Amino acid sequence: xxxxxxxxxxxxxxxxxxxxDGLEQAAAWAQQAAALVLDASTVVLDGxxxxxxxxxxxxxxxxxxxxxxxxxxxxxxxxxxxxxxLGLNVEPEPGACIVAVxxxxxxxxxxQAPSDxxxxxxxxxxxxxxxxxxxxxxxxxxxxxxxxxxxxxLAPTGHRVRRVRALTLVAQxxxxxxxxxxxxxYTVLRDHCAGDGTVRVVSLAETDAxxxxxxxxxxxxxxxxxxxSWSRLDLESRARGMSEVVLPSLLExxxxxxxxxxxxxxxxxxPGQAHDLLDQATSADLELPxxxxxxxxxxxxxxxxxLREGLLxxxx
Numbered sequence: 103x104x105x106x107x108x109x110x111x112x113x114x115x116x117x118x119x120x121x122x123d124g125l126e127q128a129a130a131w132a133q134q135a136a137a138l139v140l141d142a143s144t145v146v147l148d149g150x151x152x153x154x155x156x157x158x159x160x161x162x163x164x165x166x167x168x169x170x171x172x173x174x175x176x177x178x179x180x181x182x183x184x185x186x187x188l189g190l191n192v193e194p195e196p197g198a199c200i201v202a203v204x205x206x207x208x209x210x211x212x213x214q215a216p217s218d219x220x221x222x223x224x225x226x227x228x229x230x231x232x233x234x235x236x237x238x239x240x241x242x243x244x245x246x247x248x249x250x251x252x253x254x255x256l257a258p259t260g261h262r263v264r265r266v267r268a269l270t271l272v273a274q275x276x277x278x279x280x281x282x283x284x285x286x287x288y289t290v291l292r293d294h295c296a297g298d299g300t301v302r303v304v305s306l307a308e309t310d311a312x313x314x315x316x317x318x319x320x321x322x323x324x325x326x327x328x329x330x331s332w333s334r335l336d337l338e339s340r341a342r343g344m345s346e347v348v349l350p351s352l353l354e355x356x357x358x359x360x361x362x363x364x365x366x367x368x369x370x371x372x373p374g375q376a377h378d379l380l381d382q383a384t385s386a387d388l389e390l391p392x393x394x395x396x397x398x399x400x401x402x403x404x405x406x407x408x409l410r411e412g413l414l415x416x417x418x
Contacts, residue, residue: 116264117298118254119247122290124230128243132251135201135221139166139256142199145173148192149203149223151180151401153386153414154244154273158203158223160266160408161249167409168260174198177402183394192220201252203245223249225277230290239286246273247291265412268300271370272383272414280361292370301370301379307332307344309369313381314417315388317365319354320347372412382414389415 120129139145139162147163149155159175166173192202203223223245229238250270253263271291279285296303306313307329316322324347335343348366351357357365364380371378377385386404391397407413 116267116300117294118251118258119267119291119294120251120254122230122294124290125228125243125251128226128228128248129251131226132248133255136252136255138221139199139201139252143172144198145171146176146195146198146200147173148176148200149178151177151398152182153383153401153404154205154246154276155203156401156405157266157269157273157408158205158244158246158249159201160269160405161246161253161263162201162256163405164262164266164409165253165256165260168257168262175402175405177398179394180397180401183397192222194219203249205245221252228287230286232286232289239284241279241285241287242277243287244270244273244277246270247287262409264300266408268295268370268372268379268412269408269414271295271301272379275364275380276383280364281358283358284360288364292368295370299373301372303368303370304378305344305367306347306365306369307340309371309378309381311376313369313377315381315384317348317351317357317362319351321350375413376417377415379414385415385417
């Protein structure tokens, strides 16, 4: 697609993800990748038409739009329509630098050295320190996170880069670590984005709107009653009230405890958006078309929405 006319960047850069302790290797790779993108005469953004991959490509596209640089978006078949793993092969294009995202079981969690014509975004292993004791935790970063690091180097004050960065939390959230036990990468990213004001982290009782999609078993009426009384409750009463609301979900749903805790107590919400990011992601998933061609067109339009408004979904 042809790039839109660039808008002058506004305001100081957000606190860069590259500055998070433990992500130095990923940050160094992102700086190298950004230099290659800047040297290219044109850029091709390549990836399957899946939400996580689209979020990653939107980070780079946002920076290119902020810079007024030419690029083309090249979405391919979503993974759910493939009979075999996508693999790491990318169709070359003469004279262009291709930024390709590859996630899923066929993508190995390590950075690949960028070449003059290819920057590959894949999951990246990292180690971060958490808690007062600084205990080291290991995990894998979603490709969208390293993509956001590249975007920060390309256009550190770009307003579109700022607009889409919070969406990286959704891609990290959707990885499987929270279903097993704990995802240290999601925790550090969530806290980092909350610390610089990119998102607010609030409980189910404090979201601007009641989520459209609640954890299985959770009763909307009980949550509504708790929300109405929340401002009058002390901390102990809030914890007790939330426990009563969540208990049926804890007993009935198959949601992992770590993921359920995030759904209940730590929902990332972008200021000015009606619904939190986790709720928007669920709504987007439920709207996935069944037809392959429609799916790619739908995801391209969703990328437009990300870039234009920083949203994954808009209620009809």
